[in-house]
Amino acid sequence: MFQRFKYAMQRFFYGRYGVDQLSTVLLVLGIVLCIVGMMTRVTWLTYVSYIPLILAIYRTYSRNLQARRRENQRLLSLVKQLKDRDNRYFSCPKCRQKVRVPKGKGTIKIRCPKCGEQFVKKT
Template structure:
């Protein structure tokens, strides 16, 4: 058992030394991995060479990003990806909050400034004032 622990700690140490100075696993690499897993599952049912090539390219690009030593370039690409996907990620975050608090709260978006507003559920028709722009609107909770 001690040899197994020693081997695993040495493997972790060697992996950490290998990854030193490399980009690592960022959001764009994670997205490419998710796409490649979906393509792989789709290819199990379809059996298409095109899907296999797309899977190979997606997975290869993900590995390239993880092991790349050109960190400033990969950082710039990741920031561009994050800025392009900001709206969908914000929407999914709001959806996650709505699902989590669905029993006690309702979420509304201000039409004027697009601020997210949480109000208690079950209060009937109430007037909601946006804390950011002071816009008032009436909604049923």
């Protein structure tokens, strides 16, 4: 009986994305919004909390693995940028390539390594 249930679950989840960091963040965000909404008796906040929860569920059962991996990768690189205290990140105004430059060098001219475009930023 349990074996059949396990087999059915495996078949259901086969080819689906599953849980990742972004889904976990969405889940926690939804739960926090829901609790805050209930404690402050702000009804609309409780309804708003369904959005990240539904997104987390949708992502977990999604079959579009590439798109979900890309979304998760975006979150991970954002977290990495926020943790990086020694560098600043800019995107090239021409090709949107991410460019990393050391912090504390004042206003500098940055040359995009991909397209060669030059732009001035304060680091």
